[in-house]
Amino acid sequence: MLPPAALHIARDPGTGFLSARWQGPVPEVLLMRHYVVLLAEAHRLPGGHFWLLDLRGRNWPSPRFEHWFSHILAPRVTDALGHPVFVACVLDAGHAPEANGPAAEASQRECATHDLYTYFFDSEDAARAWLRHQQQHYHTPA
Template identity: 35%
Template sequence: MSVFPSNAFSLEYRPDLGLIIGRWLQDLPPPELQGTYEAMLAAAQAHGNCRFWLLDLRRRPVAGPDLNAWFRDQFSPRIAAALGGPLFTAYLAGPHQRPAAESDAMELYFRREAVVDAFPQLFESEAEAMAWLRAGQEREGVAPA
């Protein structure tokens, strides 16, 4: 697993919310970016196979083709099996990222993710992202008390 600078990415588990929260504080090259996803998976496994992630992309570009291919072909297929169920990911994206987030390539990515039991959703509002994750937890019967 790649190591990433702590001033470039923050990762925390919030037991009160039942969430893994990852925030990129700056852009990272693909090997380090892959390392952040591996770190999130390890944190999720360490915290009861947490399947609800809030990922803040607002300070880094929406992923390019190299990361998307790695995510699609190598990382995503492992997630549901590793965590014992589907992954629900709320991505926070800023208005400046809307063109990339709403592209045909991103729509295809979202459809492919559903095939491997990963359910990503894009949000501009953190409150809306949290509400979507909470609704998913309730549907899955794993909402924190």
């Protein structure tokens, strides 16, 4: 079970996006569990191909987590939900060095080989616009 204050998951009724927001730093093991819960919610709810993740309140994960996400979780996500899946991540300015670093870039490339596309944004408006664009081109909007 997840601590209630650690993660908030919702489906945006207007867009169908699966939205997740972290309320503070999260230990890596718990963060992995959070993503498994996100996958379960995406599978349960319509619109599960479009994830809006607000990472601004959360710590940046380790390269170990990024490897787990891209090599273990990404194939599970697309196997469970179908292809493609789009993940828009809203970042804090403090995340920029890691988000632009080699581990994040390698993770993004590996995820793309599984048809899971992660992109980083500095505003929620830009992230939502990108997800809406993907909906229009790959799926019928909710």
